[in-house]
Amino acid sequence: MSLPTHAETPVAIAIHGGAGTIERGRLSDEQEASIRSALTAAARAGHQVLAEGGSSLDAVTVAVRLLEDAPEFNAGRGAVLTFDGTVELDASIMDGASLAAGAVAGMTGVRHPIEAARRVMSESPHVMLVGSGADAFARAQGLEFKDPDWFITEFRLQQLRAVQARQQSATQLSEDWFSTVGAVALDAEGNLAAATSTGGMTNKRWGRVGDSPIIGAGTYADNRSCAVSATGHGEYFIRHAVAHEICARVRLTGVTLADAADAVVNQVLREAGGDGGVIAVDPAGNISMPFNTPGMYRASIDVDGHLRVAIYGDDD
DSSP states (O other): OOOSSSSOOOOOEEEEEEESSSTTTOOOOOHHHHHHHHHHHHHHHHHHHHHHHHHHHHHHHHHHHHHHOOOOOOOOOOSSOOOSOOOOOOEEEEEETTTTTOOOOOSSSSSSSSHHHHOOOOOOOOHHHHHHHHHHHHHHHTTEEEEEEHHHHHHHHHHHHHHHHHHSSOOOOSSSEEEEEEEEETTTOOEEEEEEEEOOTTTTTTTOOOOOSSSSEEEEEETTEEEEOOOOOOHHHHHTTHHHHHHHHHHHOOOOHHHHHHHHIIIIIITTTOOOEEEOOOOTOOOOOOSSEEEEEEEEETTOOOOEEEEEEEEE
């Protein structure tokens, strides 16, 4: 399916809703349809911004906001629950033109963490705010907050109970579903941007924070190379600075985006034992979405306006 673009200059967007053990038969027809619909809506909304001449920062913000409101994904409403049955939200955003970035971690009530991250980038001298400080900053910025119960779904309650029943030790953090959300985009001015948002890991404790709000690990954008948003077992993505590593390989070695992303996801991460995937776009509008798990929720609209929505590893 092709969508119109605003100008001859290329624009492109890719989004993800998480990677993991996503295999045919694990989702009902209704669940799969709902997920595909949400991915389509987010990709189209972000692309509309680009097609109308809007910025890549606005496009990724719009796309991620929609995914944060979709209870099918682990971000905003529908986020996974901590050991104590609460929600702690993380997000980050980066501008490839200026390398400006903003991030928040451990937020407890803001409806759209990606908006909080963007305000940190644009309205503060800082890059990352956490916990009660991030909440206070977001309130001062007039961002929308919701009561705790608004974020919690029955599915996540059941998921937490199942994980806690399986785990004998609080140091065990096994999980087969890394349903972070994210978006990357190229706008008509040639600027790249990336954004990522998550509820983290089911049953997390002690203020655990993964890669999603960490610039260079879960999110990175640089007009000289690419924009990347990651999803996976955050500890591995942090150790290997995955998002920055992909961009650095493109910028410093001259390899293609596809080759750089594939090498990091399917060689570096796989050899280290890290599960997950990334979405990435370069200044020419090339899109790459590799993952080393059975599936990854993903969608993209390329420079020709072609929409693609996929879930499973064999959707290609």
